[in-house]
Amino acid sequence: MKVINVGIIGVSGYTGLELVKMLISHPIFNLVYCANTEGETTVADLHPSLLGVCDLNVEKVDIDRASQICELVFLALPHKTAMQTAKGLLQRDIKVVDLSADYRLSQENYEAFYCEHEDLDNLSHAIYSIPEFHGNLAAGAKLIANPGCHVTASLMALAPFLDHIDLSQPIFIDSKTGVSGAGKSPSSTVHYVNVNDNINCYNIIKHRHATEIEQHASSLCSHAVKVTFVPSLVPMTRGMLSCVYATLKTECDPLAEMGKFYQNKPFVRLRNAPPHTKMTSGTNFADVYATRHDNALVAMCAIDNLMRGASSQALVNANIMMGLDEGLGIPRIAYVP
Numbered sequence: 001m002k003v004i005n006v007g008i009i010g011v012s013g014y015t016g017l018e019l020v021k022m023l024i025s026h027p028i029f030n031l032v033y034c035a036n037t038e039g040e041t042t043v044a045d046l047h048p049s050l051l052g053v054c055d056l057n058v059e060k061v062d063i064d065r066a067s068q069i070c071e072l073v074f075l076a077l078p079h080k081t082a083m084q085t086a087k088g089l090l091q092r093d094i095k096v097v098d099l100s101a102d103y104r105l106s107q108e109n110y111e112a113f114y115c116e117h118e119d120l121d122n123l124s125h126a127i128y129s130i131p132e133f134h135g136n137l138a139a140g141a142k143l144i145a146n147p148g149c150h151v152t153a154s155l156m157a158l159a160p161f162l163d164h165i166d167l168s169q170p171i172f173i174d175s176k177t178g179v180s181g182a183g184k185s186p187s188s189t190v191h192y193v194n195v196n197d198n199i200n201c202y203n204i205i206k207h208r209h210a211t212e213i214e215q216h217a218s219s220l221c222s223h224a225v226k227v228t229f230v231p232s233l234v235p236m237t238r239g240m241l242s243c244v245y246a247t248l249k250t251e252c253d254p255l256a257e258m259g260k261f262y263q264n265k266p267f268v269r270l271r272n273a274p275p276h277t278k279m280t281s282g283t284n285f286a287d288v289y290a291t292r293h294d295n296a297l298v299a300m301c302a303i304d305n306l307m308r309g310a311s312s313q314a315l316v317n318a319n320i321m322m323g324l325d326e327g328l329g330i331p332r333i334a335y336v337p
Helices: 014-023 063-069 081-091 107-113 149-161 208-221 254-261 307-321
Strands: 004-009 029-036 057-060 072-075 095-098 143-145 172-177 228-233 240-247 268-270 286-293 296-303
Touching (some): 004 014, 072 081, 081 095, 107 208, 143 307, 149 208, 254 268, 254 286, 296 307
Parallel strands (some): 029 057, 095 143, 172 228
16 A cells, blocks of 8 residues: 655644654654744654654645645644644645644534634535544545544543433533643643642533534434533643433443443443543543443543544544554553553
8 A cells, every 4th residue: 555645733732742653653654744833843852752763854834845745634733723724735635634623613613612713615524533433434534623632532421322311401521631631831720830739620611622522412313412511630641531420311231331332443442440541541542431320320431632532533533534444553552550
């Protein structure tokens, strides 16, 4: 099979780093272009852990140059900047996997929580893909909207039970994330003295990912799904644990139901006890578990927020997009201890 040249725009951050680490050992994708807003550096200078491993130059973003040498580009950019860049690449017939929120939501939902959308033409054909739910929908796509981290973990816990829960009753989601989810830029929120020995809830109920959860959960079951979403920042570098609390309307064995729903899904592991985030660290695995107390359902999912919540899921989607086996180049060994 021929080599496919790919690039990363937005290589400076944590998700860009994770993409580099996977792509440099991918058997088909050949990383030939790395860029950020400044350029004039190297991957190893940006990410010293890659010294002697990846010595690619990092260029200032140039859509024309990226289009000349790449068949596919990953965008690890902030919202709004991503859609501006994606539009130019798509006009030049380059495939795009976007890790931002710019193509994940309807225009109405996006503009309610982000900004005015500047690329409605491409928004209309963007493919939103969590492979366990959407199968090979991404195959042959020109633009993939990679799901959010809280959304991925929450939907992985919730989706098996959408036909079994009473949607007229409250659905609560408690989602805890490591500090890397806030990105690489320093701020008072992620300052060591504020994070260490501390847990804090943020953007309760009004978090942007709540709307993404509702929109895509509703599309999975063809009924309106409303959730009360409470994210928390916990003092760890990476990892995410999302717990869903809902009311069952039908009799079921939650663990058996989860096992049936995810049967033959290679990156979902059914646990017989609540999963730990460390079990999935550095991998694309989603570890799931569920139980009940009478008609009260508790379902949970642990992922690595930078991997399954962003970069490795983006690579799985890119594999599907290009007609490759979804597992090519995807890490399976967790960072333990």
